[in-house]
Amino acid sequence: MVNAIEVSNISKQFVLRHTRSIKEAVVWLVKGRKGDLSEKFHALKNVTVEIKTGETVALLGLNGSGKSTLLKHISGVMLPDTGSVKTRGRVAGLIEVGAGFHPDLSGRDNVFLNGAILGMTEQQVKDRFDDIVEFSEIGQFIDTEVKFYSSGMYLRLAFSVAVHTDPEVFLIDEILAVGDEPFQRKCIDKIQELARDGKTLVVVSHDLDLVSRICERGILLEHGNVKFDGSIHEAVALLRS
């Protein structure tokens, strides 16, 4: 098996910026750069992770441990300060479903817009449109503006677009709590189906029971460091202890 994702030795520092205006920056320069203009903290420290094609991996950790930051580096939203990230094939993030939705557009328009944002071509969206609508169970409301949707409908449609983008690597950030119980089960079935088809999955979730059902491997992060990398059950046990 080849590697789908190679994260080598990346570090990321965040600047907790104090200033937001040119004026303050100029004053700081004139005063001879006294004091630090900004505070910094390490979100990720020398993280190295290799994920093989077809693996299902959960990123675990408490809030602020760097899980989502790592996911953003894999998707390319962020670039590391040092180290490198490489991916194979198309990567799609189910990162906060509905980020590309616009409330004033109809469900149909949003399917097209969101599909394109997630990297689908015009033909792909057209071909999969019926499947997307069917999976989302939106039915006749597809031509209604999404601002009139219930939050469950909204998430269902967004999730449906995302799972139909068909990339090689799926990044899933805390979105498995979609809709009601039956739909949630449907989503999890879909994700397991993707895993069976040999897609690479990287999941961030606080629902430990759920991730231990979906994933085989767990990576436990703590303060931006990899604390444990191994079987999901050990990782969950370690986090719970």
Place this chain on the structure above:
Amino acid sequence: MSAISPSELTTPGLGSGLRDVRQSSFLLKLLVRKELKVRYRGSVLGLLWSYVKPGVQFVVFYVALGVFLGLERSPRNPDGLANYAVYLFSGIVLINFFSEALGNAARSIVNNGNLIKKIYLPRELFPVASVWVSAVHFFPQLVVLVAGCIIAGWQPNFFQLLAAVAGFLIVGLLATGLGLLFGAANVYFRDSENLVDMLLMVATWASPVMYAWTMVQEKLGPGWFAVYQANPITIGVELFHYAFWFPTTDGSAAMPPDLFSVWLPVGLAVSLAVVTLGQFTFRRLEGRFAQEL
């Protein structure tokens, strides 16, 4: 993004600039369509606002400048500009296009921050989409302008129409370049959008939209006039005058010297340089958009 083959390792998050925009033309089309749909949502007049606003602006300027300040040629004012209404409006539509394009492009990255923070896509799409949206809004104004020109006896030749296209292209490129530059800078310093507002106010008066270029030449002398002429917006406006206003006059009005041999290439070159600079700055800054927004 769709061009990645599954057999190679690639580094995510490194785009290839404006070339990516061409590859994501489907997404660009949808973004433009979204903006157009959303712009006048919930308003009774809808797209008509794109006619009403420049219409009112035109009337105000025409009455104040043309009539009160005496720029319009009339029996009592033989030194004024013939067909001042056409002269004024052909400049206003181009300035409006530029203002809207740059104003929205400069805000586009911050306004789409939610998306940029979460999903990787070529971020150049947002400023470029803003320019396209403005181009669509420019079209109804162009229709009004042409209607006005025809009433005033407009009979352009092919070369004059080509001049209009060139003027539009120069200004569109300039707006794209500055939009990339200020859009990226706005992520770090929100002052940038205020700077743009100020710049746009200056731009309206720094080109011969309301007045004639000859007045500038008289006051500035040849040296400074060359500086004034090097402004791509000035060149664009003069090309528009040449295309729309000049054919409605008796042909005695003077066009700026060397407009086609010198200034048109200069305008194009300056605009392309600004696009290059904007692209360069944008790419330097875009790596940290997600954490700064």
